[in-house]
Amino acid sequence: MTESSATFLLFGATGDLARRMIFPSLYNLLSDGLLPDDFLIVASGRSEMDDDAFRDDVDAALHQFLSPDRYDPQVAATFRTIICYQPVEAGNAAQFAALADRIDGRLERGLSVYLSTPPSLFAPTAQGLADAGLITPKTRIAMEKPIGKDLASSKQVNDGIGALFAEDQIFRVDHYLGKETVQNLLALRFGNLMFEPLWNATGIDHVQITVGETVGLEGRVSYYDGVGALRDMVQNHMLQILSIIAMEPPARMDPTSVRDEKVKALRSLRPMTAETVKTHSVRGQYTPGAVGGQIVTGYADELGQPSTTETFVAIKAHIDNWRWQGVPFYLRTGKRMPARQSEIMIQFKPVRHSIFGRDGHGSGLESNTLVIRLQPEEYIRLTIMSKRPGLERQVHLEEVALDVSLTAAFAGQRRRIAYERLILDLLAGDATLFVRRDEVEAQWAFIDSIIDGWKEANMKPAPYSSGNWGPSSAIALIERDGASWHD
Structure with missing residues (x-):
């Protein structure tokens, strides 16, 4: 393990994230x-302010976003002393030179740069760092999504950063990979003998990944319109989850081995065409309705004009390799859903022959399901069939849930913010939970095939009332195959 960076340089330090x-x-x-x-x-933004004014802003943010039991005045006072603020605007050489003065003498102990800025500023900011002499072999750079808006622009962003940094110095952030439950997928698959032998087309009927949000635009109008649910959620978070579910066992738990297997799965995604998008994808846009008992307006009303941007998308994806041939992966995500939830559902295949059905009566036998809930609660739930208590001669079976609440199982340990794990790994130089360039580009290649198919098929978003799980066509997407969404 390399030595941890002693300096953390944050661009976009006055932003919401x-x-x-x-x-x-x-x-x-x-x-x-x-x-x-x-x-x-070292915090940096475009606003002019001194160190104390910025420290006051940070302290106010801690009061607002930390739970009351976490805020300690003594720790907060120490925290103030390790923060300084330097206004910097991309392209301003004098401001980058002043920034270099604040970091003078510290580069040998490592510098981790975090770009919480629009992607258009990634390359100019990196160039400013280079011109100011702040890029050394001990400098690392982290970038928030999105990395481009399609494969071509993604390559431009990666080329711009790649011209100044080696790939092992670049850390592309997907905060879902910092979630404990997502990391638990690796432990579940590769740390338990009972699952991996069934984790293939022989044992699994289909996989569902759902990310539902109850919010609408919520101040993200300028970013979201023209981007939509496919680029905003599927391209990064959902395809990263899919890659962890679908990957082959890595040789060891290190950045290269894990990401090698993830990218193989992503490259195996079957591209879509103008024909297959009609049967394998659904676009939707929310209209007025009620969420959580509150009346809400539609997307076009919030935006102030009509739009063809989708706020909901459902996809039936296939991974063309030996492990997953014939197993559909159903993905859906949307805004103004009935509930805020992120979960993975693994539907196992039914028992080949039931011994419990007699005299023409059904056995009541259901296929096993494994549900991994990422938020708001975190749990892993496996449903199995069990005999209902009683003296009847005929065995009556019922589903029973083996429920592991991660919150209860680890009650003595604080649930971490995903960014704690990611920042700690960035400082240490461990890239396992960050996204490599070839992963990003494999994800965009699949997404581009869907976007191109939508354009060619002239496929517009279907309306759905806020508070529903998307358009009715999303239900048909999965029920045509004899399955149902897990709500």
Whole structure:
């Protein structure tokens, strides 16, 4: 393991992500004694302010976004002392030179740069760092999604950063990979003998991945319109989850081995065409309705004009390899859903022959399912068939859930913010939970095939009332195959 970076440079430090996630995560790492000695956080944004004014803003964010039991005035006071602020705008050489002065003498102990900015600023910011002499073999750079808006623009972003940094210095962030339950997928598959022998087309009927949001645009109008659910959620979070479910066992738990297997699965995704998008995908856009008992407006009303951007998407994907041939992966995500939930459902195949049905009566035998809930609760639930208690001669079976609540199982341990894990790994130089360039490009190649198919087929979003699980065609997508969404 390489030595941890002693300096953390954050661009976009006045933004919402920094306030909600990054600074609370850094505070928690400091509170738990996990940051290196003599650690320095250099915050940067376009706003002009001095160190004390910015520290006050950070303290206000901690009060707002940390649970009350986590805020410790003494830790917060120490946290203030390790933060400084330097205004920097991309393309301003004098401001980058002033930034270099703040970091002077610290580069030998490692610098981790975090870009919480629009992707259009990634390359100019990296170039400013290079011109100011801040890129060394001990400099790492992390980038928030999106990495481009299609395969071509993704390559441009990656080329711009790749011209200045080696691939092992680049850390592409997908915060879903920092979630405990997503990491638990690896433990579940490769740490338990009972699952891996069935984790293939012989044992699994289909897989469902659902990410539902109850919110609408919520101030993201300028970003979201023209991007839509496919690019915003499927291209990154959902395909990353799919790759962990579908990957072959890696040789060892290291960044190269894990990401080699993930990219093989992503490259095996069957591209779509103008014909297959009609039967294998659904686009939707929410209209007025009720969510959680509250009346809400439609997407076009929030936007202030008509739009063809989808706020819901459902996909039937296939992975063309030996392990998964014939097993559909159903993905759906949307805004203004009835509930906020992210989960994976593995539907196993039925028992080949039931011994429990007699005299023409059904056996009541159901296929086993494995549900991995990522949020809001975190649990793993396996349904099995069990005999109903009683003295009847005929055996009556009922489904019983073996439920492991991760919150209850690890009640003595605090549930971590995903960014805590990712920042700690960035500082340490461990790229296992970050996305490699070839993964990003394999994801975009699949997404581009869907977008091109939609354009060629002139496929517009179907309306769905807020508070529903998307258009009725999303139900038909899966029920044509004799399955149902797990709600």
